[in-house]
Amino acid sequence: MIVRTPYAQMLGIRSVGLDGDTVLMMPAAASLEGRSGFLYGGVIASLLELACLEAVAQDRGEPWPKPINMSFDFLRGGRMIDSYAQARLVRVGRRVVNADAICWQADRDKPIATGRMHLLLD
Template structure:
């Protein structure tokens, strides 16, 4: 369950459009350096270029596992930030399609939520670098959620 202090911190983050204190509570988010901010189109997640995230030093390209982890974490954060869930959503499955190399540069992601039934939410995630119309990866995730929280 999310306690009142965390709810208050989430409210303040929404008001200030500063999610860094919340992300600092997630060790993997800190490790890979994920950032997010609210925009007119929704939440924009960013994975800044970081030499520690490189998997292929010859290109250089971001490790596929880092890209997948970034996308999965973005989906979970989207649910936490905007569904009012009282618990961390539990992942049921995650499937990623790599479309092109994620080169050593900033990577961005957006998520779309759809409710499926009473307890499952489907999240579609798109990641890109230079142009949102040229994604480097797409993914689908299903999360088990509390029945009272619908996207």
């Protein structure tokens, strides 16, 4: 769902199956480079945000919950290679969803960033 949005398309994000789970993949592109040889942190945060939104869309069928807040931890520099993100819903309440996401590149066990979101359901 989320991969069809104009922003996700601009970033080149697509959905891929990995071990039976849905994962978002963002291919490296020169337009996403921040400092030389590394991805811009904002596009890494965007990938994490879109992964959280995708997890809500898949679980609830609601592609546009309203973000309440977001928090990102950048753990290491994102190199100019393909990046992957996957989110999980920690808690789904009547009005608020808590989600977290992980972003990695070559090795899922060495994440480059993590994120948390609280989203308001309509």
